[in-house]
Amino acid sequence: MIVKALKDILGTDRDVSGPGWKSRRLLLASDGMGFSLTDTIIKEGAVLELEYTHHLEACYCIEGKGQIKAFGGEVWQPLEPFTLYALDQHDRHLVQAIDADLRLVCVFNPPLSGREVHRKDGSYAPSEA
Numbered sequence: 801m802i803v804k805a806l807k808d809i810l811g812t813d814r815d816v817s818g819p820g821w822k823s824r825r826l827l828l829a830s831d832g833m834g835f836s837l838t839d840t841i842i843k844e845g846a847v848l849e850l851e852y853t854h855h856l857e858a859c860y861c862i863e864g865k866g867q868i869k870a871f872g873g874e875v876w877q878p879l880e881p882f883t884l885y886a887l888d889q890h891d892r893h894l895v896q897a898i899d900a901d902l903r904l905v906c907v908f909n910p911p912l913s914g915r916e917v918h919r920k921d922g923s924y925a926p927s928e929a
């Protein structure tokens with residue numbers, strides 16, 4: 801059984817950040833679950849261009865308000881608490897936090913190793929696990 805508290809991850813190598821975002825990686829490939837789970841914060845006003853070409857991702861909003869825009873032009877808003885979006889086609893998208901930080905619980909498959917960084921195109925490299 802795995803039991804982890806967010807407070808135990810803060811300030812460790814599982815607490816990573818980049819321009820406009822912070823990801824606290826609760827479960828990683830090394831935990832052996834077959835998926836990873838993150839507690840992610842997108843800072844108010846941040847607009848992130850992302851495209852996970854090697855991973856599927858589902859995000860469940862638990863705080864804040866935002867919007868998702870597909871590169872086909874479709875916009876989903878508001879993204880608000882108790883709303884899920886799933887990138888089931890490796891969708892290239894923009895996610896934006898509006899009015900406050902946006903907090904998401906995110907699941908990745910294949911699981912993240914914990915060493916990923918966003919590449920120039922907004923994706924992660926293929927799984928290292």
